[in-house]
Amino acid sequence: MSKNISELSGRKGLKTNLFEELGLLAKEEGTPKKEDLERLADEFLIGKANVYGSASFYDFTREENKGKKVYICNGSSCMTAGTQSKVHDQLSKHFAAEEIGEMCCLGRCHENSSFNFDGRNYSGNAIEKIEDIKAGKDKPLDHYHVESVGSGMLTEVFSDIDTFYQILKDSLAKSPDELLSELKKSGLRGRGGAGFPSAFKFESCKNTPGKTKFVVCNADEGDPGAYSDRYLLEQRPHTVLLGMILTGYIIGASTGVLYIRGEYPESIDVVTEELEKLRQKNLIGEHIYGTNFSFDFKVIRAQGAYICGEETALLSSIEGQRPEVRIRPPYPAQQGLFNKPTVVNNVETLACIPWILREGGDSFAAIGRGKSTGTKLVSLDGFFNRPGIYEVDMGTPLSVVVEELGKGFKSPVKALHIGGPLGGLVPMDKIKDLSIDFESFNQEGFLLGHASVVCLPESYPVIEYIEHLFQFTAHESCGKCFPCRIGSTRGYEMIHKARTSDYKIEKTLLTDLIETMEIGSLCALGGGVPLPVRNALKYFHAELQPFFNA
Ligand SMILES: Cc1cc2nc3c(=O)[nH]c(=O)nc-3n(C[C@H](O)[C@H](O)[C@H](O)COP(=O)(O)O)c2cc1C
Ligand code: SF4
Numbered sequence: 047m048s049k050n051i052s053e054l055s056g057r058k059g060l061k062t063n064l065f066e067e068l069g070l071l072a073k074e075e076g077t078p079k080k081e082d083l084e085r086l087a088d089e090f091l092i093g094k095a096n097v098y099g100s101a102s103f104y105d106f107t108r109e110e111n112k113g114k115k116v117y118i119c120n121g122s123s124c125m126t127a128g129t130q131s132k133v134h135d136q137l138s139k140h141f142a143a144e145e146i147g148e149m150c151c152l153g154r155c156h157e158n159s160s161f162n163f164d165g166r167n168y169s170g171n172a173i174e175k176i177e178d179i180k181a182g183k184d185k186p187l188d189h190y191h192v193e194s195v196g197s198g199m200l201t202e203v204f205s206d207i208d209t210f211y212q213i214l215k216d217s218l219a220k221s222p223d224e225l226l227s228e229l230k231k232s233g234l235r236g237r238g239g240a241g242f243p244s245a246f247k248f249e250s251c252k253n254t255p256g257k258t259k260f261v262v263c264n265a266d267e268g269d270p271g272a273y274s275d276r277y278l279l280e281q282r283p284h285t286v287l288l289g290m291i292l293t294g295y296i297i298g299a300s301t302g303v304l305y306i307r308g309e310y311p312e313s314i315d316v317v318t319e320e321l322e323k324l325r326q327k328n329l330i331g332e333h334i335y336g337t338n339f340s341f342d343f344k345v346i347r348a349q350g351a352y353i354c355g356e357e358t359a360l361l362s363s364i365e366g367q368r369p370e371v372r373i374r375p376p377y378p379a380q381q382g383l384f385n386k387p388t389v390v391n392n393v394e395t396l397a398c399i400p401w402i403l404r405e406g407g408d409s410f411a412a413i414g415r416g417k418s419t420g421t422k423l424v425s426l427d428g429f430f431n432r433p434g435i436y437e438v439d440m441g442t443p444l445s446v447v448v449e450e451l452g453k454g455f456k457s458p459v460k461a462l463h464i465g466g467p468l469g470g471l472v473p474m475d476k477i478k479d480l481s482i483d484f485e486s487f488n489q490e491g492f493l494l495g496h497a498s499v500v501c502l503p504e505s506y507p508v509i510e511y512i513e514h515l516f517q518f519t520a521h522e523s524c525g526k527c528f529p530c531r532i533g534s535t536r537g538y539e540m541i542h543k544a545r546t547s548d549y550k551i552e553k554t555l556l557t558d559l560i561e562t563m564e565i566g567s568l569c570a571l572g573g574g575v576p577l578p579v580r581n582a583l584k585y586f587h588a589e590l591q592p593f594f595n596a
Pocket of ligand 1: 235236237238239240241242244264265266267268269352353354355356357358390391392393395396569570571
């Protein structure tokens with residue numbers, strides 16, 4: 047059935063896009079009107095249940111969003127920083143309770159106290175000026191430290207469009223196979239979490255027959271604590287855009303789709319403006335540099351759903367379907383957007399491509415450690431003395447990142463949650479054993495993921511943190527498979543009950559539950575949350591013991 051819907055959705059194409067229509071219709075009142083949903087169902091020939099199923103999925107379009115005017119960030123970093131109750135108190139003086147909603151996460155993890163008002167994000171001391179903000183007298187500020195140690199390719203100073211796009215001109219003089227061979231040599235692996243070899247994916251898509259193919263940029267950076275994709279989109283947008291164009295040339299696609307999270311309004315604005323500049327210079331559109339290669343973009347504003355970062359859910363979302371994870375195979379490289387061959391890549395992965403094609407795959411492969419080549423952006427949250435975005439060579443010791451770059455912590459910390467909600471919970475005495483690369487984290491039983499670092503302060507109870515992780519998973523679960531759909535809710539209930547009453551957890555019950563989730567979940571949401579829970583049980587055994595049966 048969903049395959050048929052993909053075809054139907056594909057007939058309308060990207061210009062008249064059902065998902066976008068839903069978002070636009072929700073803008074006025076916070077949720078689309080019933081009659082509008084029925085009209086869309088008729089227009090797109092996909093049935094009322096499908097349209098309702100999509101609209102009711104997203105945080106920004108579902109019924110509960112009706113009437114919301116201001117949103118408080120409830121991401122892990124703002125939560126562990128303990129800043130959000132003050133934000134809530136202040137906002138309550140200016141907004142009715144039913145006008146205050148929640149968003150996760152605004153990517154202002156470097157200073158916390160984050161909220162969104164009137165489509166703009168605010169953080170740090172901004173809440174003190176809420177009266178001026180509400181009156182339209184105060185503009186959002188967003189400043190954080192950015193530094194690179196080592197090879198610094200993603201953070202390098204941007205010259206200007208004409209100079210930078212010389213890489214495209216030079217690349218178009220070569221064959222797609224020549225460029226692919228450089229990418230193979232580079233050893234580039236996906237930065238979105240899984241570390242999948244990018245050239246392998248490109249080759250597979252390139253070799254799949256088809257006149258229409260797509261390059262999709264996964265800019266749904268949903269991991270609370272991560273804001274490195276936001277940095278690239280807002281401060282180095284051309285690394286990403288050019289990365290997409292070059293990928294299009296390699297695989298034989300003429301359309302790039304940027305799926306950018308709605309929680310990053312500034313990223314959407316910057317990317318849209320920069321695309322306009324490219325259009326003026328004829329660097330996108332038909333016959334780029336007078337060649338036979340044509341490429342154009344579509345920017346899509348996401349509507350608030352963590353699972354849309356999972357590549358197949360993301361594709362269903364663009365098609366206007368309820369964003370449930372798809373069973374693989376077929377992989378997107380064979381049957382992706384509208385059932386056409388599609389490459390889905392993370393922002394940072396795509397941003398590495400111009401550098402690789404300018405400097406050569408061997409130069410990229412010479413940086414890093416083992417099979418983790420190149421550099422990695424790391425996001426440090428507001429608990430560090432010097433929070434910010436750091437670009438380090440793969441293989442850089444974690445202790446260097448924590449002590450020399452982040453300059454330690456504002457107050458004592460007992461664990462670092464690295465790689466998002468599905469990443470490992472690293473206790474302080476393991477920092478010395480880890481370096482920023484895929485293998486080191488895997489060997490030690492953690493996950494590099496997207497390399498976001500959220501601090502768990504000494505005073506923050508681990509039991510509350512794992513309750514938060516189960517609750518997050520339960521909220522974000524797409525519901526397709528029962529181990530995740532039911533398991534995350536049961537996990538949350540079990541931990542919550544133990545934390546708030548004299549109920550004691552049966553350890554085998556919890557370990558059976560996480561094992562079922564790990565083995566039986568279709569994707570890495572349900573399959574991933576057991577990792578930090580296991581880490582918590584292992585490294586914070588003494589602290590958690592009072593909540594368990596002896
Ligand atoms: C629950 C879940 C959330 C994800 N969120 C993101 C995300 O926000 N950004 C991203 O690039 N990849 C995310 N991924 C990984 C994507 O499914 C996919 O592997 C990635 O976009 C591929 O690009 P890459 O090879 O460049 O990493 C997520 C995966 C899961 C299971
Ligand atoms: S693990 Fe969760 S998010 Fe992933 S497919 Fe299953 S229900 Fe959906």
